[in-house]
Amino acid sequence: MKNLSRPCRTAVALLCLSLGTAAWSQSASPTLTRIGERGQINIGHRESATPFSYFDEGKQVSGFSVELCGRVVDEVKKVLGKEVKVNYVPITTANRIAQVTSGGIDMECGTTTITLGRLEQVDFSMPFWITGTQLAVKKGSGIHEAEDLRGKTVAVLQGSSNERALQALSQAKGLNLRFNYVKDYAEGFLSLETGRVDALAGDGTPIAVFAATKARNPAGLEIVGRLLSTDPYGVMFQRGDAEFRVLVNRALARAFASGEAQRLFDKYFAPVGLAFGGDMAVLYRVQSLPE
Structure with missing residues (x-):
């Protein structure tokens, strides 16, 4: 552009910028369009769902689910062709679906089970974890x-x-159970250890890890009972966005196929005595979809 006058060079630069902007603003994905327009992706996370999604000792958002979602963020940047800021938004089991449906968060990276009922309100990626309801006592x-x-x-x-x-x-x-509602596992285990409840019901893997690493008296607790449900975890995002679903699944499938998901598993679960294999190995193998 060296032979163009300065006003012309400016005009050409603005035209190129506008064409680049149009590439993502005209995307069929409302989620990608929203992220591109504001230059920021809002990710919902849990505060104490160790080791999936939690605040670490330095008050930084961390965890297996969070890091796995980082691969999705990389794919978003590639598709948009630009850097985007990552903004973490703390959510709870009570408000997570509303945060997704309202667009308050672009995706949720925690411990949310894929259910048919929830699929009427939101959408999910392919599962990245399988667990089930058990009891801490x-x-x-x-x-x-x-x-x-x-x-x-x-x-x-x-x-x-x-x-x-x-x-x-x-x-x-006819068990006539009484329910005490808590906001997170930290509050639930405190209620259990102080005798306010007789048991804490939760997803088997997270409560076992929390009991071993975060409880006040780990030696005085145990996880008991058969699995009372099947709980596959997925990345949650707005319903009706097929383009974004493909993007998320592409990022996960590549993480499964490359071994990156297993490396993250070992990073977060090996220290608490969980070895990769069994159902998780099968899950990752069958979801290593070809390009």
């Missing part, structure tokens, strides 16, 4: 299965799949 409590909780009080996260599983079992077997 004090050792020596005499509680080994959910049926041993007849007439007792259970702490649950409001709006969780664990709550629904326990309510359904209570009604089916």
Whole structure:
């Protein structure tokens, strides 16, 4: 452009910028358009869902789900052809779906179970984790299965799949369970250890990790009972955005195929005694989709 006058060079530069902007602003994906327009992606995270999504000791957002979603962010940047700022938004089980449907967050990276009911409101990626509802209790409590909780009080996260599983079992077997609603596992374990509830119901993997690493008296707790539900975790985002769903699944499939997801597994779960294999190995293998 050296033979152009300065006004012409400016005009050409502005034209190129506008054409670049149009590439993403005319995307069929409302999520990508929103991210591109503001130059920022809003990611919902949990504050104490260790080791999936939590604040670390330095008050930084960390965790397996968060880092896995970082691969999605890389794919977003590539598609948009620009840098985007990452803004982490703390969410709870009670407000996470509303945050997604309203556009307050572009995706949620925590421990949200994919259910048919939720798919009527939001969309999900392919699963990146499988667990199920279990119980945390004090050792020596005499509680080994959910049926041993007849007439007792259970702490649950409001709006969780664990709550629904326990309510359904209570009604089916006449257990007359009482529910104490807590905002997170930190509050739930505190209620359990101080005797305000008889058990805490949660996803087996997160509560086992929390009990071993964050509880006041790990030696006095145990995780008991059969799996009362099947809980596959996925990245949650707005419904009806097929282009963004493909982008998210592409990022996850590549992480599964490359071994990056397993390396993240080892980073966050090996220190608490969980070895990669079994259902997780099968999950990653069958979802290593070809390009």
